[in-house]
Amino acid sequence: MVYEEALDRFEPVLGLETHVELGTKSKMFCGCKTTFGAPPNTQVCPTCLAFPGSLPVANTMAIESTIRIGLALNCSIADWCRFARKNYFYPDMPKNYQISQYDEPLCFDGYLDIEVEGQSVRIEIERVHLEEDTGKSTHVGGATGRIHGADYSIVDYNRAGIPLVEIVTKPIPGTDRLAPEVAKAYVTELREIMRSLGVSDVRMEEGSLRCDVNVSLMPRGASEWGTRTETKNVNSLRSVERAVRSEIERQAAVLADGGKIVQETRHFHEDSGTTTSGRSKEEAQDYRYFPEPDLVPIAPEAAWVAELKAALPELPLARRKRLQAEWGVSDLDMQAMHNADAFDLVEATVAAGAPAADARKWWMGELARRANETVTPLADLPITPAQIARVTELVASGALNDKLAREVLEGVLGGEGTPDEVVERRGLRIVNDEGELSAIVDQVLADNADAADKVRSGKIAAAGALVGGVMRASKGKADAGRARQLILEKLGVSE
Numbered sequence: 001m002v003y004e005e006a007l008d009r010f011e012p013v014l015g016l017e018t019h020v021e022l023g024t025k026s027k028m029f030c031g032c033k034t035t036f037g038a039p040p041n042t043q044v045c046p047t048c049l050a051f052p053g054s055l056p057v058a059n060t061m062a063i064e065s066t067i068r069i070g071l072a073l074n075c076s077i078a079d080w081c082r083f084a085r086k087n088y089f090y091p092d093m094p095k096n097y098q099i100s101q102y103d104e105p106l107c108f109d110g111y112l113d114i115e116v117e118g119q120s121v122r123i124e125i126e127r128v129h130l131e132e133d134t135g136k137s138t139h140v141g142g143a144t145g146r147i148h149g150a151d152y153s154i155v156d157y158n159r160a161g162i163p164l165v166e167i168v169t170k171p172i173p174g175t176d177r178l179a180p181e182v183a184k185a186y187v188t189e190l191r192e193i194m195r196s197l198g199v200s201d202v203r204m205e206e207g208s209l210r211c212d213v214n215v216s217l218m219p220r221g222a223s224e225w226g227t228r229t230e231t232k233n234v235n236s237l238r239s240v241e242r243a244v245r246s247e248i249e250r251q252a253a254v255l256a257d258g259g260k261i262v263q264e265t266r267h268f269h270e271d272s273g274t275t276t277s278g279r280s281k282e283e284a285q286d287y288r289y290f291p292e293p294d295l296v297p298i299a300p301e302a303a304w305v306a307e308l309k310a311a312l313p314e315l316p317l318a319r320r321k322r323l324q325a326e327w328g329v330s331d332l333d334m335q336a337m338h339n340a341d342a343f344d345l346v347e348a349t350v351a352a353g354a355p356a357a358d359a360r361k362w363w364m365g366e367l368a369r370r371a372n373e374t375v376t377p378l379a380d381l382p383i384t385p386a387q388i389a390r391v392t393e394l395v396a397s398g399a400l401n402d403k404l405a406r407e408v409l410e411g412v413l414g415g416e417g418t419p420d421e422v423v424e425r426r427g428l429r430i431v432n433d434e435g436e437l438s439a440i441v442d443q444v445l446a447d448n449a450d451a452a453d454k455v456r457s458g459k460i461a462a463a464g465a466l467v468g469g470v471m472r473a474s475k476g477k478a479d480a481g482r483a484r485q486l487i488l489e490k491l492g493v494s495e
Contacts, residue, residue, distance in 0.1 A: 006252030015214030029056030048161035070107025092135030
């Protein structure tokens, strides 16, 4: 069913479970390293491999980071809680249980305010709890990368035991047609908060930020929520939005045909933007939770929590509002920067000395275009905010115009050196020598006598063609404004 028709007939209810791998140097319950991309099964030990007799010891930095996340999300912090064993069999779970938290999370009852299309939406947070990540299974052979149809599977336990924070929302009703955008905006804002806290690199492409998307539908006017599905491990912001939209369309079609929605996990497919069935979804009691006997309870002291709260950095939404006022930028332009992941880059460029308008122009214009052409995240382009600030300085000083500045950016992106080195290597400085510019103007006037006569007769607009001739003759290095002045002076015409 097409999206518009689905929303005419049904109302969506969302739920989002976001997993954040913490950027600690060691794992949650042992001293193994957490470096991403290490050779398989080289960052393991008896504890994270669950050898008999090995015992876990909790990572203090992971607990601190989780409390800071909870505080940033306006949560209450438990004064006493404990870990639990979540029992289920999975090939990349060495213990056949996961050390997690169940009925006593470290952080609970919070909220996060987001903005979507000019509207403020409050997302209520049910819990923020700390657990250990699983390993990674790779299914080799077959067409889908799933276990069904694979020839064999291999397991890498490097990730097993890395501290993992799960942030669970309460059900989110009332989003209506903005449901996909709300889901994306929420995960985007969470990612920005994690970055500002410095607790994770939140690289979705590397799995350090993953989202499980829950969607249910109920007929318009109904009061009872429908059966939900959970689309697992969605790993890009765009895919979060697409997964919500796809599930709304799929569930609406099933319900409209008189069918029933099955409570299950589903897989999202990037190529088609659709979901397929995974497995029936267990309820909490099916995991047979019980308190972890090998770990003492967590009892954060109130004074420590207060100290952590006082040291929180300015959070992203407040920072954006402050800088928007300082820069004099419209809501539309701020949203565009946010959507393009350009905000931090613009801020850093301004901090390096560039005017805000110039910083935004280059990042959202020429650099965004090049990022799109090469399918490269804007922040991964081989150019720094300080280099962009230097280019704006060269333009402001008159050493470059915008055309030459684009050539400088091209050189920097191509690995030719700093902006100044590219200028010198390519000979890109504007022709500022009055005698040289005057000689170019004389030649252009001589070669374009008809256009010169039109200007003399009062058709000032014809001067544009002459300025263009000067720019071509100088290979774009002339100061167009000064060239126009000289043309009019030599032809005895004033504006």
